Amino acid sequence: MEKSGNLKEIKLLLEKFTNAHGVSGSEDNIRDLLEMEIEPYVDTIRKDVMGNLIATKKGEGPSIMLAAHMDEIGLMVKYIDDNGFLRFVEIGGWFDQTLLSQRVIVHGKKGPIPGVIGSKPPHLMKEDDRKKPVKLDDMFIDIGAKDREDAENLGIEIGATASIDRVFVSLANGKVTSKAFDDRAGIVILIEVMKRLSKHKIEANIYAVGTVQEEVGLKGAKTSAFGLAPNLALALDTTVPGDYPGISKNDSSLETGKGPVITVADASGRGLITHPQVLKWLKETAVENKIPYQLGVGSGGTTDATSIHLTKEGIPTGTVSIATRYIHSPVEVLDTADLEACISLIVKAIENVGRYFEASS
Numbered sequence: 001m002e003k004s005g006n007l008k009e010i011k012l013l014l015e016k017f018t019n020a021h022g023v024s025g026s027e028d029n030i031r032d033l034l035e036m037e038i039e040p041y042v043d044t045i046r047k048d049v050m051g052n053l054i055a056t057k058k059g060e061g062p063s064i065m066l067a068a069h070m071d072e073i074g075l076m077v078k079y080i081d082d083n084g085f086l087r088f089v090e091i092g093g094w095f096d097q098t099l100l101s102q103r104v105i106v107h108g109k110k111g112p113i114p115g116v117i118g119s120k121p122p123h124l125m126k127e128d129d130r131k132k133p134v135k136l137d138d139m140f141i142d143i144g145a146k147d148r149e150d151a152e153n154l155g156i157e158i159g160a161t162a163s164i165d166r167v168f169v170s171l172a173n174g175k176v177t178s179k180a181f182d183d184r185a186g187i188v189i190l191i192e193v194m195k196r197l198s199k200h201k202i203e204a205n206i207y208a209v210g211t212v213q214e215e216v217g218l219k220g221a222k223t224s225a226f227g228l229a230p231n232l233a234l235a236l237d238t239t240v241p242g243d244y245p246g247i248s249k250n251d252s253s254l255e256t257g258k259g260p261v262i263t264v265a266d267a268s269g270r271g272l273i274t275h276p277q278v279l280k281w282l283k284e285t286a287v288e289n290k291i292p293y294q295l296g297v298g299s300g301g302t303t304d305a306t307s308i309h310l311t312k313e314g315i316p317t318g319t320v321s322i323a324t325r326y327i328h329s330p331v332e333v334l335d336t337a338d339l340e341a342c343i344s345l346i347v348k349a350i351e352n353v354g355r356y357f358e359a360s361s
């Protein structure tokens with residue numbers, strides 16, 4: 001009973017956070033939502049210089065930083081042409097082709113403005129060109145404006161961000177789809193972990209941090225980790241599974257629905273090589289509590305853990321991720337059972353952190 005109740009709540013939270021918009025550098029909406037949701041479960045809450053939200057649950061014992069990034073990949077207006085079409089740069093790592101024909105929301109100074117990403121129609125393309133990918137430079141945002149002045153009157157200015165206009169939808173078998181599961185999934189895990197830990201005394205001091213600008217260089221994690229100087233840290237994020245057509249087990253051995261992913265190394269070791277004590281702590285906790293998990297060795301992306309573990313004299317750091325199909329696209333897919341298992345793993349790990357780590361000054 002309790003489990004399905006939890007799952008329903010988790011889904012509602014995920015829906016709320018993925019339907020909201022916050023491109024890197026413009027995380028205000030997400031931060032406000034996070035503050036509202038996490039506030040009942042922590043002792044103090046504050047925003048730092050960069051815009052990170054730092055929520056603290058005080059306790060005697062090791063200090064743990066849990067980091068989930070608030071930002072999502074998006075676009076930024078670089079130029080409004082004479083006819084009122086918006087030219088843009090990408091903020092974060094898009095596969096350009098997924099942007100074609102998408103609806104977007106441009107975040108103007110007078111509020112959100114709907115638009116679409118247009119390009120030359122196939123009718124007017126030469127046979128050869130139809131087989132080629134459309135270049136980003138040939139795409140533009142059409143908000144229906146008559147000309148530049150009209151666009152400006154609608155509140156659009158250079159530097160306005162735009163994000164994908166997609167809402168959360170449930171698929172079969174506990175799977176769900178939306179934009180921005182990367183990393184609103186991590187934000188939801190952060191909230192649920194703090195909620196469950198709020199019910200009893202914990203032998204640890206926990207910093208739950210919603211970080212900014214992860215997708216453009218792991219920036220908020222870097223400054224917040226420096227300021228907090230925790231005894232250990234975990235990044236909560238999403239990662240690439242290999243369980244759909246066009247990708248093989250050799251590309252990724254991970255699967256959706258098989259439990260949270262404990263990173264052993266990412267970006268072929270150039271990002272994070274997980275601290276052995278963190279790895280031992282997470283693996284033993286999963287085994288002892290019969291929580292399903294997968295071990296991840298990646299050759300591609302990194303997470304906030306990459307910048308956190310190199311802070312000051314070094315911080316033992318790990319990453320726990322949710323396997324997410326079509327990551328960095330408008331139609332990301334994950335399995336909600338993985339969220340529940342991930343929350344359980346983090347809660348249990350924090351409850352027995354004293355067996356693995358000491359508080360140090």
Ligand SMILES: [Zn+2]
Nearest residue numbers: 182183237238
């Ligand atoms: Zn991410």
